[in-house]
Every structure is written in C-alpha cells, then in structure tokens.
Amino acid sequence: MKQAIELARETFLTSTGLSDQHLEQVFSHLLRQDTTLADLYFQSARYESWGLEEGIIKSGSYSIEQGVGVRAVCGEQTGFAYSGEISLPALLESARAASAISRAGQSGSVNAWKVNAPSRALYGMDDPLASLSESDKIAFLQQIDSIARATSPYVQQVMANMVAVHEIILIVDESGRMTADVRPLVRTNVSVIVERNGQTESATAGGGGRFNLDFFTNGNKAQEYAEEAVRKALINLDAEAAPAGSMTVVLGNGWPGVLLHEAIGHGLEGDFNRKGTSAFAGRIGEQVAAKGITVVDDGTLSQRRGSLSVDDEGTETQCTTLIEDGILKGYLFDRQNAALMNTRSTGNGRRQSYAHLPMPRMTNTYMQAGNYAAEEIIASVDKGIYAVNFSGGQVDITSGKFVFSASEAYVIENGKLGKPLKNATLIGNGPDVLTRVSMVGNDLQLDTGIGVCGKDGQSVPVGVGQPTLRVDGLTVGGTATA
Amino acid sequence: MIELENRFDTATEFQAMAERVLEAAKAKGATAAELDIDKGTGLSVEVRMGQVDKLQYHRDQGINITVYFGHRKGFASTGDFSRQAVEDTLDAACRIARYTSEDEFNGLADPEQMATVFPKLDLYHPWELDAEMAVEMALQAESVAREHDQRITNSEGASVDSYAGLSLYANSHEFMGIRHSTRHSLSCAVVAQDGDSMQRDYWYSVSRVPGYLDSADTVGAEAAQRALRRLHARSLSTREAPVLFSPQMARGLMGSLVGAISGGSQYRKASFLLNSLGQQVFPEFVHLYEDPFIRQGLGSRSYDGEGVATRQRDIVKDGVIQDYFLGSYSARKLGMKSTGSASGASNLLLADTGVSFVDLLQQMGTGLLVTELIGHGINSITGDYSRGAVGYWVEDGMIVHPVEEVTIAGNLKDMFRGIVGIGDDVDERGSIRTGSVLIDKMTIAGQ
Numbered sequence: 001m002k003q004a005i006e007l008a009r010e011t012f013l014t015s016t017g018l019s020d021q022h023l024e025q026v027f028s029h030l031l032r033q034d035t036t037l038a039d040l041y042f043q044s045a046r047y048e049s050w051g052l053e054e055g056i057i058k059s060g061s062y063s064i065e066q067g068v069g070v071r072a073v074c075g076e077q078t079g080f081a082y083s084g085e086i087s088l089p090a091l092l093e094s095a096r097a098a099s100a101i102s103r104a105g106q107s108g109s110v111n112a113w114k115v116n117a118p119s120r121a122l123y124g125m126d127d128p129l130a131s132l133s134e135s136d137k138i139a140f141l142q143q144i145d146s147i148a149r150a151t152s153p154y155v156q157q158v159m160a161n162m163v164a165v166h167e168i169i170l171i172v173d174e175s176g177r178m179t180a181d182v183r184p185l186v187r188t189n190v191s192v193i194v195e196r197n198g199q200t201e202s203a204t205a206g207g208g209g210r211f212n213l214d215f216f217t218n219g220n221k222a223q224e225y226a227e228e229a230v231r232k233a234l235i236n237l238d239a240e241a242a243p244a245g246s247m248t249v250v251l252g253n254g255w256p257g258v259l260l261h262e263a264i265g266h267g268l269e270g271d272f273n274r275k276g277t278s279a280f281a282g283r284i285g286e287q288v289a290a291k292g293i294t295v296v297d298d299g300t301l302s303q304r305r306g307s308l309s310v311d312d313e314g315t316e317t318q319c320t321t322l323i324e325d326g327i328l329k330g331y332l333f334d335r336q337n338a339a340l341m342n343t344r345s346t347g348n349g350r351r352q353s354y355a356h357l358p359m360p361r362m363t364n365t366y367m368q369a370g371n372y373a374a375e376e377i378i379a380s381v382d383k384g385i386y387a388v389n390f391s392g393g394q395v396d397i398t399s400g401k402f403v404f405s406a407s408e409a410y411v412i413e414n415g416k417l418g419k420p421l422k423n424a425t426l427i428g429n430g431p432d433v434l435t436r437v438s439m440v441g442n443d444l445q446l447d448t449g450i451g452v453c454g455k456d457g458q459s460v461p462v463g464v465g466q467p468t469l470r471v472d473g474l475t476v477g478g479t480a481t482a
Numbered sequence: 483m484i485e486l487e488n489r490f491d492t493a494t495e496f497q498a499m500a501e502r503v504l505e506a507a508k509a510k511g512a513t514a515a516e517l518d519i520d521k522g523t524g525l526s527v528e529v530r531m532g533q534v535d536k537l538q539y540h541r542d543q544g545i546n547i548t549v550y551f552g553h554r555k556g557f558a559s560t561g562d563f564s565r566q567a568v569e570d571t572l573d574a575a576c577r578i579a580r581y582t583s584e585d586e587f588n589g590l591a592d593p594e595q596m597a598t599v600f601p602k603l604d605l606y607h608p609w610e611l612d613a614e615m616a617v618e619m620a621l622q623a624e625s626v627a628r629e630h631d632q633r634i635t636n637s638e639g640a641s642v643d644s645y646a647g648l649s650l651y652a653n654s655h656e657f658m659g660i661r662h663s664t665r666h667s668l669s670c671a672v673v674a675q676d677g678d679s680m681q682r683d684y685w686y687s688v689s690r691v692p693g694y695l696d697s698a699d700t701v702g703a704e705a706a707q708r709a710l711r712r713l714h715a716r717s718l719s720t721r722e723a724p725v726l727f728s729p730q731m732a733r734g735l736m737g738s739l740v741g742a743i744s745g746g747s748q749y750r751k752a753s754f755l756l757n758s759l760g761q762q763v764f765p766e767f768v769h770l771y772e773d774p775f776i777r778q779g780l781g782s783r784s785y786d787g788e789g790v791a792t793r794q795r796d797i798v799k800d801g802v803i804q805d806y807f808l809g810s811y812s813a814r815k816l817g818m819k820s821t822g823s824a825s826g827a828s829n830l831l832l833a834d835t836g837v838s839f840v841d842l843l844q845q846m847g848t849g850l851l852v853t854e855l856i857g858h859g860i861n862s863i864t865g866d867y868s869r870g871a872v873g874y875w876v877e878d879g880m881i882v883h884p885v886e887e888v889t890i891a892g893n894l895k896d897m898f899r900g901i902v903g904i905g906d907d908v909d910e911r912g913s914i915r916t917g918s919v920l921i922d923k924m925t926i927a928g929q
C-alpha cells in the first residue's frame with residue numbers, strides 16, 4: 001500500500017507539475033531575515049452526504065475542496081494568503097502576499113527536503129466515501145427511519161444523514177520538513193420529532209469517527225441511534241419545567257464532558273494565554289480543580305473524531321495533561337504560540353481548511369476516572385438535578401463564564417431519580433467550577449463522535465469525555481423558581 | 483484597492499460557464515438544472531498591542547450545481563473552475579440524482595415567479611484600501627481604546643476587513659442574475675481589568691460603503707467603554723423580572739421568529755409557531771416589515787437563491803403574522819407560493835413604539851438590561867428559551883451594577899406576547915434592524 005506522503009505528493013505535486021525546485025522558489029519568496037516560521041498547507045477534501053426525511057432520500061451532495069494556504073510568521077506577526085488553484089504562479093503570488101508581513105530583506109531558502117513520517121497511524125488511509133455502496137448507504141438511512149417509526153407511534157418525523165469525508169494534506173515548512181496525512185471522517189446524525197396529544201418534542205442521536213462507513217452497518221448503529229433519539233424525545237414529552245437557581249448537579253458520563261471543553265479547554269488554549277486574555281492566564285501551578293481531578297487533551301486515541309496523527313502544522317499529536325490532581329499543568333499550543341512562550345508545540349495547531357490560519361485547538365478532551373459508582377453519586381444527593389445529555393455550550397474566555405445546555409435531565413430527590421426536566425442552560429465560572437466537584441465516577445466514557453468546535457469562525461471536529469461527576473453549586477437556568 | 487479585477491469580464495466568463503453547464507446538464511438528460519458561481523477577493527488586517535498581528539489576503543471561488551431528473555435531485559460543488567473539474571462536478575451531481583428519491587415537490591421555482599425587474603440596490607462600493615491604510619486605521623481604533631482609560635490593560639486587537647464579491651445564479655428557466663457586492667468592517671476588542679475583575683468587550687462598524695463606516699475613534703472608544711462598564715459584574719439571586727434586550731440582542735429574538743415561520747419548520751411541524759398565519763403572536767403595536775430593496779442594505783436582494791423575485795411585505799402587522807418565509811420546496815409542501823425567501827429573510831425592520839432607550843429603562847423600572855447572550859438554549863419546537871446573559875441590573879430606571887453568570891429563561895411565545903415596548907435606538911449594522919425590546923417578565927437564575 002502507498003504511504004501517505006506518496007499519495008500527497010502525487011495529488012499536489014506530480015499532477016500539478018510542481019517540482020521540489022518550484023517549492024524552493026516559493027520559499028525563497030516567502031522567507032525573510034526575520035521569518036520565524038513559514039509553511040505551505042496543501043489540502044484536498046472530498047465530501048459526500050446523503051439525507052433522509054419523510055422516509056425518502058431527499059438530498060445527496062458531493063463536493064471537492066482543494067487549495068493551498070501560504071503562511072509566513074515573524075514572531076507575533078502573521079502574513080497569510082491562499083488560493084484554490086494549485087500552480088506555481090498562484091503559489092508565488094500567495095508567497096509574495098504573505099511575506100508582506102515582513103519589511104526585512106529576502107533571506108534564506110529551503111533546499112533539503114525531508115519527509116516527516118508520523119511514528120504511528122491512528123486511522124486508515126482508505127477512502128470512506130467508497131467504503132459502502134450507494135445502495136447500502138441508502139438502505140442504512142432507511143433502516144433508521146423504519147426502526148425509529150417502529151419504536152413509537154408518536155414519531156412524526158425522522159431525519160437522518162450520513163456524511164463521509166476523505167482528506168489528503170501535505171504540509172511543507174521552512175525547515176524543509178514535508179508531512180502528509182490522509183484523514184477519513186464519517187458521521188451519522190438522527191433527529192426525530194414526536195407528537196403526543198398536540199405536544200411536540202424532538203431529540204437527536206448519532207456518532208462517528210475516523211474510520212469507514214461499515215462501522216455503522218456492522219455495528220448495527222441504525223438501531224442504536226434511532227432508538228436513542230426516540231427515547232430522548234419521548235422523555236422530553238413528559239418533562240416538567242426545570243428549576244432556577246444554584247444547586248447540586250450530577251453530570252452523566254460521556255458527552256457531558258462538553259463541560260470540560262467549555263469551562264477549561266478553551267481557556268487553556270495557548271493563544272489566549274500568550275496574550276493574557278484568558279481567565280487562566282498565568283495560573284500554571286495553581287489549584288483549579290478539586291484534588292484527584294486529572295484532565296487531558298489527547299489527540300492520539302485510535303480512530304476518534306478529534307484525533308490526528310499529525311496536527312495541521314505537521315507536529316505529531318500527543319496526550320497533554322492540562323490538570324493533574326487538581327493543579328493546572330499546561331496549555332495547548334501550536335507552533336507560533338509555543339515559540340513565543342519558549343516551549344514546544346503540543347500538536348494542537350489546527351485549521352478548518354487551507355483558506356484558514358492554524359491556531360491552538362483541542363482534540364479529544366476528557367477527565368480521568370475516579371472511584372465512585374454512578375449510583376453512589378446520585379444516591380449522595382438530597383436535592384438536585386442529574387443532567388445526562390447536552391446540546392452544546394459556549395464560553396467567555398476572559399471572564400471565564402461558560403454555559404452548556406442540558407437536553408436530557410432529571411430531578412434528584414433524596415438520592416433517587418425523579419421526573420424528567422425541560423431543556424435548561426447551566427452556567428458557571430470556568431476557573432472554579434472544577435473546585436466544586438465533590439465526587440468523580442469510575443465510569444469514564446468518551447462521546448460517540450459528533451462534536452464540532454467553533455472558534456474565530458473556524459469549525460473543527462473534536463471529542464469530549466468524562467466520568468459521572470457531582471458538582472456542588474452550579475446555576476441551573478430553568479423557569480421554576482418555587 | 484480591494485476590488486475584483488476585470489469584474490465585468492469575469493461576469494461574462496461566468497455567464498458563458500453557466501450556459502455551458504446548463505446545456506451540458508440537458509445533454510446528460512437532466513430535465514432541469516440550476517447553479518451558483520461565486521468569486522470574491524478580500525483583505526483583512528488585524529493589529530494587536532500597537533503592532534500588526536495578521537495580514538490576510540482572501541481569494542475564494544466556488545460553483546454549486548443542482549440537477550433534476552424529473553423529481554429526483556442531485557447536488558455537487560467545487561472550487562476548481564477548470565473545464566474538466568466543472569464537467570466532473572456536473573457528472574457528480576447527475577450521479578447523486580440517480581440515488582435520491584422521487585419527490586414530487588422537488589424542482590426549480592415556478593417560472594412565472596422569476597425576477598424580471600432588478601431595482602438598483604447599489605451594493606458595490608470597492609474600497610481604495612491597501613494593507614498600510616488598513617493597518618493605520620486599525621491601529622488608530624486600538625490606540626483610542628487603550629488610551630481611553632488606565633483600566634484598559636490588554637487588547638484582543640482591532641481589525642479592518644474589506645471584501646468584494648461577484649455572484650451569479652442561473653437556472654434552466656433561462657433566468658440569470660448577477661450580483662456585485664462589497665462589505666467592509668472595522669472592529670475592536672479590548673480587555674479591562676480592575677483588581678481581580680477582568681472583562682472583554684468589543685464594538686464594530688460594518689457597511690457596503692467604506693465612507694459610511696464609523697470612525698476608528700468612535701469604534702475604539704465604544705469598545706473601551708463597553709469593556710469598562712462590565713468590570714465588577716456579579717450574579718443576581720434567582721428572581722422574576724422584566725428584561726430589556728439591547729438592539730443587538732433583540733435581533734436574535736427576531737431571528738427566532740424568522741426560523742419559526744420559515745417553510746422548513748412549518749412543513750416539518752417543528753415550530754413553536756405552527757400554523758400561525760393570521761394568528762395574534764405579538765401585542766397589537768408590533769409591526770415587522772421586510773424590505774429587500776434598501777439601497778446599500780446588508781440583506782438587500784432583488785431575487786432569492788432560486789431566482790424568485792423578492793418583494794416588500796408585512797411579516798407582522800398589528801401583532802398578527804401576515805406571511806411566512808418560503809422557498810419553492812416548502813411552499814409546494816404547504817400548498818403555497820414561494821415568498822422569495824430561498825436564501826432566508828432579506829432586510830427586516832421592526833417598528834419602534836415611539837420611545838427612546840432611556841424611556842424603556844424608565845418603563846422597566848426594576849429589571850435586567852441584557853447586552854450579551856451566550857449558549858444555544860433555544861428549543862425551536864417548543865419555544866423554550868434558556869440562555870446565559872450578561873448585562874446590567876436596573877432599579878428605578880437607573881443602571882445599578884453590571885451582571886454576569888445568570889441565565890434568563892422563558893418561552894418565546896410568552897416573550898413575544900410579553901413585549902411592552904420597542905425603542906427607537908435602532909442598530910442598522912445587520913439585515914435585522916431593531917431597537918431595544920422590553921419584555922414584561924422572565925425568570926432570572928443566579929446564585
């Protein structure tokens with residue numbers, strides 16, 4: 001089988017007539033006396049998606065996104081240009097535009113190319129678009145529809161879609177390092193609307209990762225996702241108004257790890273900390289979580305949605321400890337911010353596409369397991385709520401305030417689960433929320449592979465996870481004030 | 483100068499390309515086809531702490547092709563304009579259409595609805611801007627903000643953006659529309675610090691016409707004042723109170739209305755305002771008007787994404803829903819006509835109730851003024867609303883202290899009915915233009 005680098009060279013260089021000498025020429029335009037880093041990011045991504053609604057395949061789409069981004073960095077300053085056309089004139093024009101960030105004279109060139117091959121492959125190179133026949137893709141979506149409708153007579157609408165992406169990238173940097181990666185990414189989402197006695201509710205379920213589409217068919221995911229979406233929607237039909245005010249909140253394992261992503265993760269991204277605009281800036285070594293709590297960002301998990309063999313700057317990903325036993329240990333870095341803070345990239349330099357600049361981003365962010373059984377944690381609460389599913393969140397990096405919205409939650413009374421509650425937003429303060437964690441479950445779980453993180457208008461796939469947690473004193477934004 | 487080079491030649495090229503694709507689609511057996519071709523160029527400059535931070539040149543292009551074989555539909559897109567790539571993309575769309583289902587509601591919009599008159603919208607005003615000028619302007623905004631007060635201790639920077647774009651839409655009803663447009667903006671974000679309180683806020687100006695942008699001094703000073711005002715914000719105890727949405731936040735309320743009365747959520751029965759045509763959703767004084775023809779307007783357009791002519795119309799009159807936002811597909815599903823909304827709402831104007839922002843504060847008396855909302859806690863099917871809020875606690879019509887770490891919750895149906903005043907402090911920086919909106923009662927959750 002071909003190596004990633006051979007496939008990438010063939011895609012971006014051989015087929016466009018670009019030679020190593022041409023790349024040297026581009027770098028000689030790009031590099032100045034004060035350039036601290038520079039790179040060319042070639043990307044070719046093919047997307048296919050199929051959408052089912054009202055029992056029929058209503059939509060199908062296919063697209064190709066291809067181009068090259070050219071970046072020159074001088075310390076804190078970045079020049080960037082990109083082109084959807086991969087050719088020598090386009091590259092030279094982009095290089096001239098990006099190098100305008102420097103006023104220094106031209107200097108240096110790159111003439112010894114070396115291939116940087118990641119030490120381990122976290123996912124296969126196969127094209128996931130071709131991993132299932134069109135009729136099997138469609139049959140899978142139809143199976144979701146029929147299972148969802150068979151699960152409950154209250155199901156009114158079933159929407160399901162299946163997306164596959166195959167991406168080839170080649171990063172060439174100022175040191176002559178050439179790094180290639182071939183990335184598969186697939187996802188299935190199911191959304192159902194249920195109606196009972198004139199009352200309507202909805203819910204979603206789904207999953208995915210960096211593998212082939214047969215993951216869904218072999219793993220009987222049609223049944224899993226369809227039943228899960230219907231179950232959640234039906235629960236919402238019985239939901240009562242959520243309480244309003246500060247109370248004990250037990251967070252379920254898995255996807256509720258979005259708490260860590262919002263409350264902790266973004267605030268620990270290197271750019272905000274280098275600039276001193278994060279509520280976590282300058283707090284390395286301080287206690288920011290209860291003893292026993294350890295949080296990591298791990299880009300090296302096999303086939304996970306947030307994983308990468310190498311980041312978008314060609315740095316091998318790693319497992320970075322953010323909080324260890326309650327103490328803040330580290331930030332997430334790309335190359336530029338690492339250099340400015342005299343440290344090394346943690347392999348978190350990511351970008352949405354060739355037309356966007358890389359910045360420090362999370363991969364898979366999760367908390368290590370503790371000792372308590374989930375039942376024990378719930379039983380310990382006199383009065384509070386148990387929130388097991390969320391529909392996303394947001395954070396204000398500077399004030400540290402974050403929110404995340406519960407889409408499935410229950411009352412806890414005298415240690416027992418009670419009635420389901422309507423959707424409510426939970427709000428807290430990032431730098432102290434983890435100090436209020438009083439019990440950590442032994443049931444660490446990662447999400448099913450549906451996370452998308454947005455920052456500065458750029459979206460990237462991420463993962464989250466956590467064990468069941470008890471948080472003492474989180475504000476629940478319901479409407480019931482009694 | 484940020485301008486499309488030879489934009490009229492490019493438009494001619496695009497026309498030829500569109501004709502080629504439509505003809506080729508027909509030759510491949512497609513019964514109908516439509517496509518968009520877009521191209522844009524731009525410059526964005528960011529400065530931070532008195533020096534250039536980022537200099538970015540944008541150059542984007544794309545073609546989206548939809549083909550119909552009877553009532554089956556296929557879609558494909560690419561950014562590569564070579565003949566071969568466009569041909570491959572058309573083939574991909576045709577391949578997709580082999581597998582999608584027969585759906586009688588699919589197809590181009592009705593031919594008699596195609597736009598035939600094109601009012602002058604005046605959307606193209608390229609900026610005589612180079613990187614140096616942009617840097618100078620951004621530096622000025624940031625330095626005004628940083629020098630505004632000693633408590634402005636840090637900056638996320640200031641930026642100047644300019645973008646010029648050309649976009650063509652054509653379909654096999656022989657409709658072809660070309661739009662040239664520009665968009666320019668200036669923004670600034672700074673951090674205020676006092677003791678252990680640290681707050682960030684920003685301000686921006688946006689226009690299709692460079693000369694209409696607020697000055698760097700205005701944008702910088704406003705960013706600084708907004709960050710300073712948030713210092714020492716605190717939470718509130720849980721309570722019920724009236725809530726005054728600033729014009730920027732009130733825009734989101736109207737956005738939720740648009741979603742709820744759009745065709746997709748109506749035909750899927752996924753709306754808290756299901757079958758609301760002719761229903762009293764707001765108090766009688768509420769009037770919302772759609773005007774796609776505002777010259778230089780950010781949401782102005784004479785035809786939508788299917789070539790359907792847009793028109794000026796009432797959306798809400800005397801508090802009653804007058805019309806939905808429909809594209810051709812959802813219109814057919816509902817047995818109605820497209821409203822020229824395939825690309826969403828154009829410009830929306832919410833009429834004020836003859837009161838100023840200060841009048842509204844006084845009318846509210848004691849309550850919460852909301853200036854920022856975070857999170858996505860809106861259930862568009864039930865209307866349940868619960869979001870993180872930042873703002874000011876108001877007593878006797880006077881601002882008492884800044885507020886953070888609270889949520890505001892309610893149901894959009896009650897919130898719409900509970901509107902008691904709309905200010906004349908209209909924010910014109912978006913396609914939804916509204917002043918502050920006062921709502922009689924919501925639940926505020928805090929510590």
Ligand SMILES: [Zn+2]
Nearest residue numbers: 261266453454
């Ligand atoms: Zn995020």
